[in-house]
């Protein structure tokens with residue numbers, strides 16, 4: 001039994017046509033739509049709100065007074081966990097990879113504004129990061145707090161339920177949907193969309209956050225469907241990772257410029273920029289074709305753009321300085 005989700009976001013999010021972006025990609029003007037999950041509202045918006053509605057409901061039912069989670073320094077998930085905590089009168093402790101020396105821009109500035117406390121875990125891998133978070137929870141319990149550990153990226157079967165609902169919204173908004181394109185990070189978002197829409201209708205673009213993100217998406221999604229979807233049945237592109245998760249790839253930089261200049265839509269360098277770059281590659285190799293309905297799921301991440309020095313530099317270089 002899971003508890004009903006605690007309302008945190010504004011739903012359903014809109015779906016908007018993107019005819020000029022479609023043409024630039026080589027699709028027909030009615031072929032491409034954008035699901036605006038950057039507009040979920042709370043804390044600057046983004047996909048983690050849908051997952052947190054379920055995860056936080058379970059934490060509240062257990063009597064938690066503090067949300068603890070993990071992430072990269074520019075984690076959108078950590079920022080939105082801090083926002084959910086603020087909205088509900090809970091404390092937030094963010095266990096972040098790295099050290100306090102990093103620039104406090106982008107998501108880190110918002111983490112501070114939202115009142116979260118930060119614990120720097122050093123340059124550790126995923127497993128060690130989770131261990132540090134467990135230790136932080138133990139310390140908090142010793143001090144009399146009641147911490148609830150929110151999984152990395154909000155990804156679990158419970159969190160993925162939020163994306164089952166997103167998939168249901170999409171089905172109603174775009175009945176002829178052929179492919180929903182989404183960034184694949186910790187896997188919960190793709191897991192929920194696949195449970196709602198079917199494996200053949202969701203194209204995940206790996207951003208390089210996990211060694212095997214398809215396995216993660218399959219694992220989180222398995223309990224949500226009767227027919228067990230295995231990792232090998234998922235549509236996943238791994239050609240957009242480049243030099244790694246936090247790096248700005250050439251195709252992602254180009255995707256950011258393209259979405260901004262054709263539709264006035266701002267993407268982020270780590271997730272949604274890669275998702276659009278992956279869609280462009282899918283059109284080039286024929287996996288996504290003109291005449292089919294494609295939806296780009298905009299999962300948010302704008303604060304991360306301002307926390308990414310290379311992305312800011314690329315945007316500044318792209319700007320024209322003089323009109324005359």
Ligand SMILES: *Cc1c(COP(=O)(O)O)cnc(C)c1O
Pocket residue numbers: 046047048076077153155183184185186187188189190268271272299300301
């Ligand atoms: C976390 C995140 C994703 C990826 O979602 P997962 O469920 O972790 O795969 C995509 N876009 C943005 C902006 C994110 O912050």
